[in-house]
Amino acid sequence: MILYILKSSLLLFILITVYKLLLENEKMHHFNRIYLLGSLIFSLTIPLQLFSFKTKISDTITHFQLNEILLQKTSENLSTITDNQMMNYTAVTIYLLVALLLIIRFVLNLYSFYKKIKNNEQQTLNGNKVVLIQEPVVPHSFLNSIFFYEQDFKNNNIAPELIVHEAVHIKQKHTLDILFIEVLQILFWFNPLILLYKHAIKLNHEFLADETVNAKFNSVFYYQKMLLNIASNQRKIALASSINYLITKKRLIMMTKKESKTRIILKTVGVGVIFSLLLFSFSPETMAQESPNIISSEGKIITEISQPEFPGGMLAFYKFVGSNFKTPSGLKGNGKVYITFMIEKDGSLSEFEILRDMGFGTGEEAIRVLKLSPKWIPGKENKEPVRVKYSLPITIQAK
Template structure:
């Protein structure tokens, strides 16, 4: 899970930097909307390894190296493992609690909008449903509904361009983008990159709505002055598309910026190249072809430096239980204890396609029967859940380092 989060975050950061430096200042708002939404989907799905491309290289086969286990005559090591497990469960519980609270907040925001629609007057203006609110609010919209202050509408204080702006939000279905990013933020509340994406998406929505209004308006300056006047009101509505969203110099200047078709073609081509590069970079599996392989049909062996499209074998109950199993069954030989031997023993072994262990080999030994004792314990192991490579059963090689320490 940690590997997925790190890869996903790296992808999302790269794509967001490309947007900020390469696309945001261009008057190609429709493409930018597509880019931002595609970046979210791309960054969240590619690390799942739904696609894979194998790159074969010729080098010696390496094994997956397990974390080091420290063996002594007390329960300190097992207590450490238990503490780590407790911390893991506590963090997971914290994640669920915060995700639940954010879900409740999201549901309450939706319910608040539902109440406004249900308990307030409504009418049709320019073929759009408008809900009239008694409270002092700025014009805003959500899904297929525009919300206006009832008194301002009766007194003709709401400019038609403001209604046109909110109508553009509705026709272009901007609320669906907001709902999507809100849902993603609930699942990945711990990742701040989604806050930046949300801001960029909302600002792009304003660019799109501004563009729709300007195409129907004869005076751009009148619309700009109207926005500046509305900017003094700082109230905002959760989830809604509001005219008040972060009025900035960049947004006002964007209205008078001219679009260059040639620049747009170049920009989109470069973006396509970036997506293609990242796609292949994050979907390439490196498989080593060792010179010691006896046959072409020999099962593949995982490398230590790649986890692409790989499902590693799993000890019953997880690796924490495996370490407990080793600590519980390992007994320091009398000769090793008598001579106060300490140091590291490394054992190579394979997890077969049926989950059994085989081909035990002492890669580094301290003598006094320590290597043989590790092998004895491994032979007691129950079958593992087999590993897979490209969704095919695979024979997997492991290196197990064990450090033996004498009690002081």
């Protein structure tokens, strides 16, 4: 998991840097929207190694080394804690708690739109559903609805540019982008790069809407002045596309920026080259070539291999060993036990071997505990069950 986070973060960083340096200031907003969404999907899926360039590889592992278990003596038996186990448990707990809070916030934001749509008057304007809010509110949109302040709407105080602006958000389905990035923010809340992408995506939405408004009304100066007049209302609405989102010098300059087709073509080709290089660089076969070739004992060419799994995960396995291991009588001091065993094709354990122990029956006790283990989910090679050998180091502190 840590390796996945590091790889995906590196890809996210590279691609958002490319966007900031090459694309953000270019008037190629539709391409940039695809780039930003594609970068997120690319960065979060490529490290999963779901596919590769080659159909056959010669690299495989048939012998796995488990993390060391540290056993500390109590009055009856040995309590156990693996290296970094407590830290991992704490990290997982914090992750789940924060994710839960973000899920609750996300659901409440969705529910707030549901209530606004249900409890307020609705009309149709130019084929779009308009929801009239009784309290003063900045024009904004969500899914297929535009939200306006009722008094301004009925008094015809809403400029047609604002209506077109929000209609663009609906037509181009910008809300789906926002919901997508919000879900990613829940899953990867610990990664600040997701916030950079969120900011870039929402700003790109405004570029797209501004571009359409200016093309329709051909009055950039008037539109800029209107935006500055409403910029003082800094109230943001979660999940919504809002007219006053980040009215900055960059956004105003973009409206008058001239388009260079040659530069756009060159940068588009350059981005394609960058994606290709990253795809090749993060290919599992490309990285596997850096490690020595290991041929399976049966002489097969391996194309896919997965490790066996203890029911409930490896943390449950370490707890299982610690809760069942009993201190042999007379054992003193600290030492290490080293056991190997085989996970058979049906998930059962066999071929136990003591490579090292502390005497007093510590090796035999470790084997006794392993024999109590329920069947594992067997390892697979080319989607077929295979026998996999494991090594288990155990450090005992029996003071």
